Amino acid sequence: MSERLIVIGGDAAGMSAASQARRLKGADELEIVVFERGHFTSFSACGIPYWVSGDVSERDDLIARTPEEHRSRAIDLRMRTEVVEIDVAGGRVRARDLESGAESWTDYDKLVIATGARPIRPPLPGIDAPGVHGVQTLDDGQALIETLGRTEGKRAVVIGAGYIGVEMAEALIKRDYAVTMVNRGDEPMSTLDPDMGALVRTAMCGMGVEIVSGAEVTEIRTGPDGRVNAVVTVDAEYPADVVVLGIGVHPETTLAATAGLPLGKHGGLLTDLAMRVRGQDNIWAGGDCVEVLDLVSGVERHIALGTHANKHGQIIGSGIGGGYATFPGVVGTAVSKVCDLEVARTGLREKEARAAGLQYVTVIIESTSRSGYYPGAAKMTVKMLAERRTGRLLGVQIVGGEGAGKRVDIAAVALTARMTVEQMTALDLGYAPPFSPVWDPVLVAARKAVTAVQQRG
Incomplete structure (x- = not known):
């Protein structure tokens, strides 16, 4: 009798796990069902700023493998379907078709959680106004490009100065926007020490970005039409026709937390070296929803990178397929x-x-x-x-x-x-x-x- 593997999430970690498991086990041994709530699979989120800037001309250039290609490998990939509940004791998940609203339960023998991360959206007045964009998925990138195409003004405010914020500031400069970057820290790129971040600030100012440091955003103000028209801090107000959130991401572990699975201090799932969720024999997790061991400091960290996600998927798929592999940790590169x-x-x-x-x-x-x-x-x-x-x-x-x-x-x-x-x-x-x-x-x-x-x- 064949087993059923359910994968929640159809991007890097999820599809790498499904594909590797399929390489090791045929359809007569292992049925694979993947639930993906979005419109795309196996895409490069890291490439979105370069698509927005025009350096990458086509959206599909960022897609490594389409749903049709996955299905041709005997993977039952169900797009626009969101898992809304995990029943660990019953070995099943409840999924909702986002087009029809219909819900159904599906049993599993093995489960992979690859729910990724979500952009941080602080609970500010106006945060959900038209013209305010997070950038995490191809849908997000498409929505931002459409906004840039129909917006008459050319003023952009980027909130946050991490990797996404810095890359999006450059993308907007290339689209001839006047860009203001509002940053809580003293220097951009908080992943660097301040003395090195100062070199980044000098370069960004040189390319025309106005950087506001040590600024706490209190409100995103809207105009009479309901669209964003300014970003307000404790000390000032910055006009904006479009706002991009580059504050960072948080592990998307709402499902896992509700199901009682173990989370670390950063909110990510905790796994063993084989990426199996701690305390579980038949549940694995990988990608941006997990925490990983820092090999230098010895503590667990949340690092959202596609390189890690693809490795996690390979390791998970190997374990499910009868092989053996481990993920020892990272050094934070x-x-x-x-x-x-x-x-x-x-x-x-x-x-x-x-x-x-x-x-x-x-x-x-x-x-x-x-x-x-x-x-x-x-x-x-x-x-x-x-x-x-x-x-x-x-x-x-x-x-x-x-x-x-x-x-x-x-x-x-x-x-x-x-x-x-x-x-x-x-x-x-x-x-x-x-x-x-x-x-x-x-x-x-x-x-x-x-x-x-x-x-x-």
Whole structure:
């Protein structure tokens, strides 16, 4: 007799799990049913800002695999169908057809929860007014593009200065909008230390973004037509024809919480190394709805990234299909760009190192992405944190021109291997003038960190 696998969520983690399980087990052994409440599957949410900006011309370029392609692989994919209840004791879910409103129960032998994350929408007056947009799904991107196409004014306010906020500010600049970014923090990109975030602010101001720091939004004001026309803070008011929320996301775990499944302090589901929900034998979870172990600090964090979601799905599908795989954790690597400026980080910021009770040293160096004499060499700044006594690498942040961002991968590997900064100085990295100075900037920072550890240790 075949088993039934139900997957809640048809994007990265959910469809990766379903596809991997199907590779390992045929339809006669495993029936796979996927419920997806949206209009699209397997799409790149990270690419939405570049679609909005026009760098990506077609929406479908962001879709890795369509519903029809999934169905051709013997996956029963039910679009525009939302799971509204999980009955753990009964081994079933209740789903609602969003077009007809009809509801029905479906039994499962195995369940995957891949409900993703939702944009944070603070309970402000006017937050749901026409012209206010979160950006999480292709539907969100389409709605924003339509608003930009029919809005007469050219004033935009971005609330929040994280990855999404910064990328959307650039997208709106490219669409000839006057952009104001309202940020609660002192510097944009709170995933960086403030001294590195200041470099991002300088670059954004240079491309024409007005950045308002230390500002608390109190209201989104609307005009006589009900549409947004201003963002109000404690101290000022900023005219707006369109507002984009870039405040961040929160794990979408309402279903899981109601079903009594375990959540962490960030609101994400807690799983074991095989991505099985803790305390459950037949329920798995992955993607933006889970918390993951930080391998540097040893604490659990919520990090919403497509790279993790796809890995989670592969691991879950392998376990369900009879194989074996684990997800040991992350070091917190992320990379982005603002026009020609590349921004990257991995490991711990100073704030996180202090919270973990670590004593550390920091160093900052300036270098270039190529040999200084080679055409196109771009400036870059590298900040490195190392444990004060042992010299263990704790974190790296990089801000610079073309060729800077992906250098963070060197540090990500070193963090995963728990290398010291002294060990890093011996890394045999590739060198040629078009790609790097003789001493790669990351290794220059490591050398300086070694000296700091010796002096402070």
